[in-house]
Amino acid sequence: MRPALVFIGFMGAGKTTAAREAAAALGVTAQDSDRLIEERIGGPIEAYFDREGEAAFREVEEEVVVALLDGADGDVLSLGGGALGSERVRRALARHTAVLIEVTPELAWARASGRGRPLARDRGRFLRLHAERSGLYESVADAFLPETSRGIVRAALPALRSLPPATRMLWAHAASGDYPVYVGEGAWPVLEGRNLIVTDEHVAERYGERLAGHELLAIPPGEESKTLATAERIWSAMADGGYTRSDTVVGLGGGVIGDLAGFVAASYQRGMDVVHVPTTIVSQVDSAYGGKTGVDLPMAKNYVGAYHQPRAVHVDPTVLQTLPDAERAAGYAEVVKTGLIAGGTLWKRIAEGAPVDADIVLACARLKLGVVAQDERDGGRRQVLNLGHTVGHALETVTAYQRFRHGEAVGIGLLAALRLSNRDDLRTQTAELLAAAGLPTSVDGVDPEAVVAATHRDKKRLGAEVPFVLCAAPGDVTPGHRVEPAALDAAVREVIRA
Numbered sequence: 071m072r073p074a075l076v077f078i079g080f081m082g083a084g085k086t087t088a089a090r091e092a093a094a095a096l097g098v099t100a101q102d103s104d105r106l107i108e109e110r111i112g113g114p115i116e117a118y119f120d121r122e123g124e125a126a127f128r129e130v131e132e133e134v135v136v137a138l139l140d141g142a143d144g145d146v147l148s149l150g151g152g153a154l155g156s157e158r159v160r161r162a163l164a165r166h167t168a169v170l171i172e173v174t175p176e177l178a179w180a181r182a183s184g185r186g187r188p189l190a191r192d193r194g195r196f197l198r199l200h201a202e203r204s205g206l207y208e209s210v211a212d213a214f215l216p217e218t219s220r221g222i223v224r225a226a227l228p229a230l231r232s233l234p235p236a237t238r239m240l241w242a243h244a245a246s247g248d249y250p251v252y253v254g255e256g257a258w259p260v261l262e263g264r265n266l267i268v269t270d271e272h273v274a275e276r277y278g279e280r281l282a283g284h285e286l287l288a289i290p291p292g293e294e295s296k297t298l299a300t301a302e303r304i305w306s307a308m309a310d311g312g313y314t315r316s317d318t319v320v321g322l323g324g325g326v327i328g329d330l331a332g333f334v335a336a337s338y339q340r341g342m343d344v345v346h347v348p349t350t351i352v353s354q355v356d357s358a359y360g361g362k363t364g365v366d367l368p369m370a371k372n373y374v375g376a377y378h379q380p381r382a383v384h385v386d387p388t389v390l391q392t393l394p395d396a397e398r399a400a401g402y403a404e405v406v407k408t409g410l411i412a413g414g415t416l417w418k419r420i421a422e423g424a425p426v427d428a429d430i431v432l433a434c435a436r437l438k439l440g441v442v443a444q445d446e447r448d449g450g451r452r453q454v455l456n457l458g459h460t461v462g463h464a465l466e467t468v469t470a471y472q473r474f475r476h477g478e479a480v481g482i483g484l485l486a487a488l489r490l491s492n493r494d495d496l497r498t499q500t501a502e503l504l505a506a507a508g509l510p511t512s513v514d515g516v517d518p519e520a521v522v523a524a525t526h527r528d529k530k531r532l533g534a535e536v537p538f539v540l541c542a543a544p545g546d547v548t549p550g551h552r553v554e555p556a557a558l559d560a561a562v563r564e565v566i567r568a
């Protein structure tokens with residue numbers, strides 16, 4: 071029997087609507103477990119719930135849902151928000167493709183309250199239930215779709231129907247385009263047509279053969295290669311080779327390669343497809359998503375670039391096991407940054423020292439994609455992703471991109487940002503996490519005045535002042551703060567030893 075597409079999620083997520091959209095596209099009929107339960111009990115769920123109690127309702131629900139899942143053969147189904155509380159249901163779901171429809175607690179409450187749902191009468195209990203069930207949904211989901219809006223399910227359907235075994239998918243949604251993110255061991259792309267693999271010399275030696283059969287262009291590794299001169303070298307090679315807009319650039323490597331490959335793809339013949347295959351922690355948890363591309367200028371980082379969403383991102387977390395210790399440590403700074411922005415369960419896991427595994431990579435990517443969906447072009451919410459980057463980028467700039475790995479500089483920048491946020495306790499905790507990972511918590515041999523001056527050339531500046539991203543608490547990170555010059559000077563001098 072063929073696996074079904076099973077839409078899961080909290081009350082008010084839009085599971086029934088999503089299932090109907092998918093079923094219509096496939097030419098089948100969607101089945102909704104709540105409707106089947108009402109047929110079984112002979113009336114509304116709310117009345118039965120109130121009359122017989124939740125325990126009695128869950129017994130009926132379990133029986134109906136297990137039968138539905140056991141008999142499914144390539145169908146499209148939607149399950150009630152509480153159905154996954156049953157271990158029998160979870161076992162029956164295992165052979166199917168479980169698609170989690172994301173929904174914020176606020177939107178869920180707006181949609182569910184006053185609609186005859188017995189567990190959507192008390193707001194406090196409703197919000198607690200949302201938090202309690204989130205981890206369960208995430209643990210069984212094979213795919214994650216953002217809050218449903220018209221067309222997303224239909225766009226994601228081909229990827230959902232062809233999801234490889236042991237691979238999970240995030241659907242990235244942005245104003246300029248949507249794309250799948252595949253996460254799992256062996257989640258490498260099967261490339262068709264003509265492709266140019268852009269990579270660096272180290273990655274080419276280790277992983278180039280995985281994408282054999284396509285032309286490969288390898289550049290020297292490191293931030294020093296993220297320049298207009300390197301971009302011109304790639305553009306020229308593409309022009310000499312007769313590449314056109316119908317071809318694809320594949321970025322195989324870390325953050326430098328992703329930014330550079332994306333920029334080349336965005337600008338060559340005014341735009342062509344790019345596929346990212348990130349191979350570092352920084353790129354897998356952050357930089358491969360969201361469409362930011364660019365190169366550095368001598369006076370400032372990422373000063374020339376474009377927004378260009380990829381066609382797809384393929385993430386194999388097992389490649390992280392081959393990273394040198396220094397690279398793993400550098401990438402960890404972005405993990406800590408993401409945890410501070412997310413708060414909640416992700417920050418708790420990071421603060422407890424969880425290793426950077428597939429689950430952490432997936433959680434970080436979900437946070438990044440959720441932010442980008444709200445604000446693709448840094449007009450507001452997306453700026454929170456720059457936590458720690460203002461001082462971090464300045465430190466990279468004044469050392470000519472040669473002394474520090476990007477993550478090392480971001481770690482230092484995080485400590486400066488937390489000092490500016492007046493969160494000494496959180497700064498101490500973060501410094502301990504960074505140090506335990508092998509990252510520096512202070513530097514020497516750098517002119518603090520030059521670092522402060524470089525912050526004023528940050529690409530986020532829109533007027534006379536650079537807005538800073540500050541952190542009041544894990545999960546409470548906000549952009550657009552004005553920082554007094556004396557406070558900035560003190561925060562920078564604290565992380566730069568005389």
